[in-house]
Amino acid sequence: MLWLKALHLIFMVTWFAGLFYLPRLYVYHAMSDDEISNERFKVMERKLFYGIMTPGMIITFIFGIWMLVDYAWGIYSSMGWLHAKLAVLALAVVYHYYCYRYLLDFKFDRNQRSHVFYRWFNEVPVLFLVIIIILAVVKPF
Template sequence: MLWLKALHIIAMVAWFAGLFYLPRLFVYHVDCADEAGRRRFELMERRLYHAIMTPAAWVTVLAGLGLLVGYAWELYGRAGWLHAKLTLVVALVVYHWLCGRYRVALRDGRNRRSARFFRFFNEVPTLILIAAVCLSVVKPF
């Protein structure tokens, strides 16, 4: 189980690295004035989303489910912190999906969001990370 937990944490770190960086690329992409620069951002965003973030998200979720089945399942009914953390994971999956939608909108020239929006959007995974780590370590309820 410890190897599965290590895999879960490694994948989670990779996923969050992408979740922190992709919206920052959106900020630069929106502010970019030249076509060559926009193409470069589209390539970086696509590679980050498909080659790093999405596989890391899958491994994080699947390893987390493995941990849940492996030894946390007996806690599931009486561990409020775990319910809260799983809710945050769902929120993170939705955030990931939104990143994909924004990436496609930028690529297709349909983006209606400002760089300022993406700066605020970029803070969401930080808040989720803080809450998830606190719930997992402190187990307040």
């Protein structure tokens, strides 16, 4: 059980590192105005999304579901904190999807958003992380 939890946390950190960094790349990409920088950002964004973020998310969910099935669901299924955590995780997946949509906008040179938008967009996963950690550790309800 502890190995599952450790692996779940390791890949959650990997996923959230990508959720923090990819929108920051979007900030810089939206501010760039030369072709060399644009192409460099496209490569960095693609590698981060497909090579780190998405595998991190998938493996996080594999170990999380494994823990729920093997251990936690019978104990915690009636507790509100778990349902709240799963709801916030669903929002994180929606955020991940929007990261993908913006990745495609940059890839095909159709980004219409400013660096200021991406600066605000970059703050959203911080809220998700804080809420998820508090729910999982404190179990307030």
